Amino acid sequence: DTGVSQDPRHKITKRGQNVTFRCDPISEHNRLYWYRQTLGQGPEFLTYFQNEAQLEKSRLLSDRFSAERPKGSFSTLEIQRTEQGDSAMYLCASSLTTGGARTLFFGSGTQLSVL
Amino acid sequence: SQQGEEDPQALSIQEGENATMNCSYKTSINNLQWYRQNSGRGLVHLILIRSNEREKHSGRLRVTLDTSKKSSSLLITASRAADTASYFCATDNYGQNFVFGPGTRLSVLP
Numbered sequence: 001d002t003g004v005s006q007d008p009r010h011k012i013t014k015r016g017q018n019v020t021f022r023c024d025p026i027s028e029h030n031r032l033y034w035y036r037q038t039l040g041q042g043p044e045f046l047t048y049f050q051n052e053a054q055l056e057k058s059r060l061l062s063d064r065f066s067a068e069r070p071k072g073s074f075s076t077l078e079i080q081r082t083e084q085g086d087s088a089m090y091l092c093a094s095s096l097t098t099g100g101a102r103t104l105f106f107g108s109g110t111q112l113s114v115l
Numbered sequence: 116s117q118q119g120e121e122d123p124q125a126l127s128i129q130e131g132e133n134a135t136m137n138c139s140y141k142t143s144i145n146n147l148q149w150y151r152q153n154s155g156r157g158l159v160h161l162i163l164i165r166s167n168e169r170e171k172h173s174g175r176l177r178v179t180l181d182t183s184k185k186s187s188s189l190l191i192t193a194s195r196a197a198d199t200a201s202y203f204c205a206t207d208n209y210g211q212n213f214v215f216g217p218g219t220r221l222s223v224l225p
Contacts, residue, residue, distance in 0.1 A: 042203050043215045045212045102213075104150070104160060106159070
C-alpha cells in the first residue's frame, strides 16, 4: 500500500498520560500536515512540515502538543498530559503539487479516546 | 477559525436524484477543493477548481466557483447509495495550509 499510513488506528489512554502517533506519508510528497477532527466537524489544521522543517506550528492547540519530522520522512505527533478534551480523530495528510496546485492525501486517522 | 462554511449541514435524498452542496469562504484563495469522507475514515480528494475558473466537471461531479461572492457549489448528479458520506470544501490559502469547513452530511436512500 503506497498511501498515507497512520499508526495506531485507535488509542485509548487515561487522563494525564502521554501519547504519540505516527504518520508515514507518500514517499515522494515533501509536505506533511496534521489535522484534528471532532465529531460532526471538519478537520482543524494543527501544523505542517516541508521536508524536515516545521513551517507552521502556531495552530497547535497548546504547548502539550508537539510534532516532529526527523529526516523529512515519517512524522510523529505527541500529546503530553492528555485531557478528556483531546479526544478526537487525528488525521495526517501529505501533499503533492500538480500543475501548481497542491492536493491532500489523507491517512485513515488515529482515533484517540481519553478516559 | 474555519474559513469554509458548507450548507446545508445535512442532506437526505433518494437514489437517482441530484445533490447540491454549497460552500462559502472569507478570504482570497488560490484554489478551492472538495473532499469526501466516509464514516471513520480519512478524507479523499474529489475535485479542485482554481480561482480563475468558474466551473469544472469530473464524472458525475460539477463544481462552480464565484470569487465575487466567495462561494462554491458541488453538484452530484444521479446519486447512488455509495455517495453517502460527508463532503467538505477546503480553501488553499496560497500554500500555507488548507482550511476546511464543517461539512455537509449526505444520505442517499435506496
